[in-house]
Amino acid sequence: MGTQPALTVRTEERGAEIGDLFGIFFEDLNHAADGGLYAELVRNRSFEFDPIDHPDYHAFTAWEKVERGGSQAEISIGESHPLNGRNPHYAVIEIVAEGSGVGLMNQGFNSGISVKQGDRYLFSVFARRDASFHEPLTVTIEGKDGTVYGEAVVEVKSAEWTKYEAVITSNTADTDSRLVLLGKGQGKLYLDMVSLFPEKTYLNRPGGLREDIAKLLADLKPKFMRFPGGCLVHDGSLNPDDRNSMYRWKNTIGPVEQRPARRNNWRYNQTLGLGYYEYFQLCEDIGAKPIPILPGGYDPHHNRIVPIEELSPWIQDALDLIEFANGDASTTWGAIRAELGHPEPFGLEYIGIGNEEVGEPFFERYPYFHRAIKEKYPAMKVINSSGPFAAGTEYERGWQSAREHRSDLVDEHYYSSPEWFLANYHRYDNFKEDDPKVFLGEYASWGNTYYNALAEAAYMTGLEKNAHAVGLACYAPLLCNADYVNWKPDMIWFNNHEAYGTPNYYVQKLFMHHQGHQLLAIEASGLDAAPSNAKKPINGALTLETDRCSFRYWDIALVNDDNGELKELNGGLPCTLSDTEEDRRNGTKVRAIDLGETDWENYTITLKAQRISGPKGFNLAFGQTDGKNKRIWEFGGWQNQDSIIASHIDGRGSVLTQSLFNVEDHKEYDLKLEVSGRRIRTWINGRLCNVTEDTLPVIEPLYYSASYDRTTGDTIVKVVNVQDSPVNVDVVLEDWRKPLLNIDVHEMSGHSLDDENFFDAPDRVSPKRNQIRVQGNRFAYDFPKHSITVFRVK
Template identity: 40%
Template sequence: MPSKATRPAQRACTLVLAGSLAAAVLAFAPAINANADASGNRTIDINAAAPGPAIDPAMYGIFYEDINQGADGGIYAELVQNRSFEFNSADNRAFTPMTGWETLRRGSDGAVGVVNDDNRLNEKNRNYLRIDAMSAGAGAGAGIGVRNSGWNAGQKLEAGKKYNYSVWARTSNPAGSTLAVTLETPEGARLAMASVKVKGDNWAKYSVTLSPKDSSNAGRLSTLVQGTGTVRLDMVSLFPQDTWKGRPNGLRKDLAEKVAALKPGFLRFPGGCIVNTGNYDSYSAPDYTRVRTYQWKETIGPLEQRPANRNFWGYNQTYGLGYMEYFQWAEDLGAIPVPVVPVGVTGCGDNKQAPDQATLDRYIQDTLDLIEFANGDATTEWGAKRIAYGHPAPYKLDRISLGNEEYKPEFKAYFTQFYNAVRKAHPEIKIIGNTGPFSQGPEFDDLSKFNAETGVDLVDEHYYNEPSWFLNNNHRYDSYSRDSYKVFLGEYASRGNKPDNALAEASYMTGLERNADVVKMASYAPLLANESSVQWSPDMMFFDGTSVRTTPNYEVQKLFMNNVGTQVVPSTQVNPASTVVPISGRIGLSTWATSARYDDVKVTGADGSTLFSDDFSGTAAAWTGNGVGSWSIQDGAYVQSSTTAQNTMVTAGSDNWSNYTFSTKATKLAGSEGFLIAFGVKDTGNYYWWNLGGWNNTKSVVEKAVNGGKSNVIEKNTTIQAGKEYDIRIEVSGRVAKLYLDGVLWGTVDDSQADPVYSVVTKDARSGDTIVKVVNTSSATAPVDIKVAGAAAVGSTAAVTTLRQTADGQGLVPAGSTFNGAGDAFTYAFEPKSVTFIRLAAGSGK
């Protein structure tokens, strides 16, 4: 990883992986490749007397973004969907101002519609509902008005619990108008009813409490005008009193309790891609722009003054869950708040920037004002606003993240302006940069270097990769410079919610903890997903209107977060020597939206013998296609002529080929990309390929496909020139492949398989326990000999928590037990596919 130094310093790794990828790139303890002991078991040697890195109290936390309908209809406890009638086709093509609402005429008649005129509630809340009641019905439930269906199947209403109804209203009737407010079933069966008397033709807020006599998971809220006259309604709300921590305008209790059970050390908010996408306008005349970047000042203060905005993920966001609520959430969790602010250029595939310096200056000032809002006292403008809004004490903000996944020409210059302004005004605040959505490659390297040279305190890394990537990159941070910035792993996941995904993430977390002197913060992402509105998967928790479903990934995060420890204890794991299974399989040629020409294909074995040769002077009988593309022999070469077909792979050779050299000549003829050279091909979902000129000819990548899912192994900014013939050579030896372009080594793939057992040891200063954390990703029991040196004494009884697979193989569940065989030296059999934490307590003496 680039730093201020030309090359990052390396250090000895405390985890010894026999025959692993790590062995090729790191300096290891001498025990590498040695058998663990005479028994053949792995060993973990713990040096309890040696100092290890301190673990940051904020080591693990949560990243919350309003994605997957995570706020409105999610953890924000409001039960009314589209409470201010602001839904719009700009948010989602299916939306209208009446989304979530239906018109009711119960013994009365008149007109009902959403209006945007000068009678509105305020300039920020532009739509309202107008009801022209023409006739009065008879009976307590008669009237004309609307009914709200809530989210998912409806509003969860529990018998005997209290719900706060509120509405902003005005009436043209001099005698006033009565609103009949009803909680009911979809069929109209009444669960609770109350009346509200609206007086006068000026906007006022009215409230009443309802308590249903029966429960319903599909509740409805109706508001009917009784009598005649024109009644205007806005901000129709139904809020459970039983929110998390009992806070008004608070969080849905069951969801928030699951989050709190993680015991996160920080809360990163509000995103993510919702932060820095959209344009840089304010919500004001004449356009009242609906697709804006996230502007925190719009999200504080009275709810009715917070303007609507389109969410990047394709729906409306009300900002009912805004910066006041985020800060309060962090405070209630006992977590450090970590806000993310836009820095004048968009990311996440959006392509905009602040239109002028004046706009950029406004955003810079907004960032400074945010720090003042969080920490300022009553003598400051924004500190006084926080106090006026009900929070006298400061929020103790100590860090801020500038930007999210930007990589555009303007980014560095804009970021530098934000950085300089914050550093000058608030030197006490830690500044977090980012390296975009990359785990490697030229963009990652460039941004790493920029962050190091700029002097940021932490860098936010984001990556989503296959489980195999996490298993084979446990060592990632072992070689990071100890003299440069610290790492905030703000978003990561292994692209699935199966136990194997969670185990891969757990294996990786042992590497994060081992490198606690570099990795200071880490959070899985995303956190929440509404089952009926999933834009991104995997997620840590799924929910509907009535229940919450956690995942194996949640259980892993919970176990680690609840047992972090305060300091790493140096340990060495020695694994039995393993037999290396080489990369093997056929060769392949392919294209993607490109026409290309191949010639002189040759494969030679390790002894120099020719395994395969084709100069295309005859037929293409040796090649097997996948049915895509248009392949033919033309002028002594093999040509794929379609410029629209994707993945046109043809293969030749044997599944058993290994330790071979594959060479060919390739020429791009036309199209948007380059060409793809495959090796180790097993089938259409399992192979390696060298994608030269991919992503519209912007970069070249080696990808590994496993069961159809591809992950990047090497990424460079190499592009391909049309009409030029390239010499390609790939030398496959064991688990290593060397790739040559025009005779020059372009890159090396080392896909050596890591040992399936991973470990780290930490000390918990609060309890005095030494916590041995072991992840067994294999399907076999793993006996491990554990030895503790340097401790006064180790008790014979240890508390053990094990995450083991459920009977159906779809989940991980925690099980507590007591192990009575602990001590200075003992053997423990770690269950297949498990995560096990052993808490070693101090003994009474030797």
Template identity: 40%
Template sequence: MSSTRTRWRLGLTATALLVASTVVPGPARADADDVTDYAITVHPERSDAKIDDTMYGVFFEDINRAADGGLYPELVQNRSFEYSTADNSSYTPLTSWTVSGTARAVSDDGRLDARNRTYLALDGGSSVTNAGYNTGIRVESGKAYDFSVWARADASTPLTVTLRDAEGTLAEARRLTVRGGWARYRARFTPDRTTSTGRLAVAAEGAVALDMISLLPRDTYKGHGLRKDLAEKIAALHPGFVRFPGGCLVNTGSMQGYDEASGYQRKRAYQWKDTVGPVEQRATNANFWGYNQSYGLGYYEYFQFAEDVGAMPLPVVPALVTGCGQNKAVDDDTLLQRHIQDTLDLIEFANGPVTSEWGARRARMGHPRPFHLTHLEVGNEENLPREFFTRFEKFRTAVEAAYPDVTVISNAGPDDSGSTFDTAWQLNRDANVDMVDEHYYNSPQWFLQNNDRYDSYDRNGPKVFLGEYASGGNTFKNALSEAAYMTGLERNADVVKLASYAPLLANEDYVQWRPDMIWFNNHASWGSADYEVQKLFMNNVGDRVVPSTATGTPTLNGPLSGAVGLSTWATTAAYDDVSVTGADGGTLLGDDFGGDASQWTHTGGGSWSVQDGQYVQTDVAAENTMVTAGDPAWHDYDLHVKAIKKSGKEGFLVAFGVKDTGNYYWWNLGGWNNTTSAVEQAVDGGKSSLISKPGSIETGRAYDVDIKIRGRQVTLYLDGQEWGSFTDDKPAEPFRQVVTRDAKSGDVVVKVVNAQAAAARTAIDLGGAKVAPEARVTTLAAGPEAVNSETATPVAPVTSTLEGVADRFTYTFPANSVTFLRIRQR
């Protein structure tokens, strides 16, 4: 995109005036002071990048309890009594259960099977009641729910199963008689009332063993066992692919395998073979995100769901290198070879004939036809690029030898830049890898500044899979910045072949990560503002990019300015000899803490005090304990600090350019569990890394930290040696556009993001194209802080018809809006 830096407040340019005089304008104009003028020029006679049908997809990870109690609609929590303090300190085998009488969790040779390690021994006259998820078990009047339990009893033993809430019985009780060894017993409930606070109880008249107590809705998405409202919201996106099952839960854990002799080992990496076959034979595993996952939603269900929504399945397998802050490479060639073979078996499970071992397993589960797997990813966000790539090459070699039509995807670590990113990309380029997965979570400002990120990527190098990205919030402001960025993804569709926002789902009562695209509880679900943006783009992709240019919004960047600050994150630290000197040599601040700390303002958490001539933060658990000093108008200065880490997980932080609690820069030394140092910029609370390097901070050692600011250039020194530098001068352009052609409909789709408070009166030149006089308009417009919720949807699409369309016309794009104009070519 080319842009100019001229703003017209008083009217249109001469060309635009000529255009405006011959057409019917778009929406009514705002007052002149609230309007910024732009021009978009389209070149319909030319075509740029082809856009694949798989361009946009979704990424599912079992985070925020997205699976159990969510997309996998099991209503019973801890149905197989496998919760354990080994997995979560607050867990016991009876978590979510209430016992009346006598019940014992038992793990012995009498268990149901090797992977269901624990069962419940219930004495006669006793009962257990399950509380479900969120506020309780959700059932709806007139709908059917299937109950099942695996049970055994030495003598014929009646069970009574009830479904009720505080107001009374929800459905007629069911009686089952258990006889002999382990067997599955079933019943069906049809409630006559709707509730979100139900409880399921099982009472025994005699001694009995119980396992896998389950209550599932009969009405599921396409009858394939997934929660209908969540699956329908995902399907409404029309995703081109589904990436699963993670994420950090793929490449973390002990990396140990299942051992039939010793039993299932806890806290191991996600392995697909644990998740297929009869559900009662699937393992329950500790999830990286702090809770247990039942694997009721397994690889078969993922493949089936991808097929049901018309998407390409894209599984991720572990590479025996842990990422997500753990940073460990497993050196065990036997284990590595087993994982490689498991990956080959996975492809056979997806694509193999019913005469093959794993193709037969798929057929027995109900799907004799292959799932047509074409892409597979190895690893996720590794911070050890060389160790990862050594292993990746072995996976790729094995897969290409056996399945040459399957694309094996590599990755570039957890950040958008830095030494890990650069090393990973160089290894991928040198080895001619087909596709590289990039991940980054940055501030809205970063997304507005980096629309051109992929403009300069090598067109002949590896393609990009943007597997995870988000702007750090669920307000419309966040969604606008992502929409602006997506115009750059589409413009570079010859490089960026796949892209997915992350994470996909969040249960509002069990949140480990924000933001998230779709939110839910046990009775409702709603799409965020980000969901509405993703849906609009994913349903209006087009087949090819049509070249276009637009004018831009001028920005006036003065010098980087702000006060200074000190902070810690999960550490205790001491600071001394703070000085701020102006470029002219004058002293702006000096503090050796020989007295008090009256020059400093405490804006964060933690516990600060002056001790022995140092300023010390002593709360090892506190995060972002910022204290600040100075004037937000300071600029062109030198900051010196002496810092000592005293204890804790990380290093220390020195801030500069501090405007307020949400807007500042800081040098994070020894962050990310003391593995990386980076300069981060916070804008309205959302942070982005500007420069990063691997490195750790020693406990007890005094470091000299110096930061030099000249204009918008920042140079950083550690112990007198230059550590790095950057210039923060990229404009955050609020007006972005891309144009695509939809061959099926014959439409040209003009997609415009106006992420500012002023309306954008725009002269649109379609380059002489013959077009219909009407266009279909879809608009998302709301206040920048608007948030969708269960009870309100301020960010929702509005469709209308625009008349008076010609090859030249004007349209005023509302303030804070995303607008798609579908214009039919004749």
């Protein structure tokens, strides 16, 4: 009879401090701010929407002219006498015939403006007019059919810009309502900054945050919040006054009507109503440490570079931000914070420079920021960048920079398949304690199913067990408006009146609520390893593919590296792929060509290629079993900046390694791809470019970690079972000094792997809680198949 498997927690053997490990990352994509967390109900409130934000935008986007009861008006956009120079546009309503009223209607976000019966809504507008000063401006919340749900009246009494405010109570609940402004009289009526907020915002802050979304964030109890991005931080022009500038924090504070509109690189408009002061305030409200990310004077998306001799203002921005957050009221920027309503410092401990940076220009500039910050604020923890992928030359460049300049943390990002996360569970086991710590600033498996959440939970036990090396980690993205999707998966989904957490959300919540302060030693014994296919070779179909480009190929060959057998692919003939705009118009596009397949385990593909035209490169797919399962060499990937090896499992991609590379027109390239078992290497014109291994998961019998909560004295044990069958073990707490074990159990189990949460089933996949009470220091437990279990032992 075999020994009963056991998980043994040594309750007196404590390890690394866990610190601020699990937090959140806010970036304004998917309309996360405007139309989301920021509770403003009016879309395009300052008439600043512009084609620079999105080709379909114009100054009257989301607005309609209203003419009632025989009225007639001409509407236009003015800019000769603006409210302020940073938002120069405003609406001009020329009343031709007053009838029952003329004006404008705002459609809001999503299907309309969502109102609740009996709730109060705070309306404000900056207005002026040139005649009929005693004629009222009627403001109504209406249904699509014109039914009035609530009304207020203001009198625009001046020819100069003046702010007018009113409160409207809705007598009806409707998710599709409109805001209507109607005027009478003669002459012209001028409007700007038309605003409608629910009175009930998170913590009842005027002009604040949408209550349901903010509560979902607060309920996580995150240790930190990274903000405001993301790619939107560094994607933009170098001039802070440009409409499409990089994200410059000083533009985001002060009165909202004076904050300039900004092009969001996710192709919409940012009002910046949710700015740096509000971010710091949110962090304080939910108990999260703020982690602001600033641009480092380099835009890798468009190769915009601040000359080093002109870097001083950018560095000063970082120093001023720290003073804004931490300086007392006697300092310049501390006084500005106090004037905004927060005399006490925010207690900033971390600051990041750059986001997903690639290329020498950033790493030439980073040291200037690092030195200046450390000289003035030696205790500030400075975060470096290691690019957008989990491995490769730019990843290594980031780590080299961090070690050389003694960065406190290095920001790693990766989005991969669930299988990648399981295969890389031990990723940080051998990271050194005296190196800069890992800040896993963005990560997710592709999807919001229970399977994704299960794989992420398993991986997170590995992050926690390696707290000696991993300092911070946050899932991304955080928020998504279901009608404005830029990216998925996302942790929280919402529309204009509902919000719900995904299975991924509930995993994050479990780990944040039950993080603990210090690791405890834990080990498994007597468990049988699950079978694996880790030695499965990479073979199958071979395909060349291109997108929006035209390429010529020749000398395409396949060599068996075990016996030297040579096969000429494509019948030994040259070929051309062409997918240009002209090809698409003419119906002549040829995007892919099948090169056959191989069942060899060790082989080399060679070919010559030349780009005739196009913006990027091509893909060589290999090891294909079907369209969703393959490996790809991306030659000139992303914005024609990369050579990438990627693995796709069930349509979910993982970048295995990346190096910088740019394809040029009419240049001949001699290319070689070598596959040796699971090891992959590429050469471009004789230069070794990529080296990686496509590791398959070796499923652990259980994934687990343990920690000590210094505040409560509790011992916390997390266990994840990704297997298709339950696992029965004895859980043993060595050196437990109490006669009883009082255990709170939080568990996610009993779900299909493809289960998801939705608006009509927001907590279908969520934890259940129960209690166990046993004598002694051990208890038997059946960990269900596909389960996530947290024990909190009191």
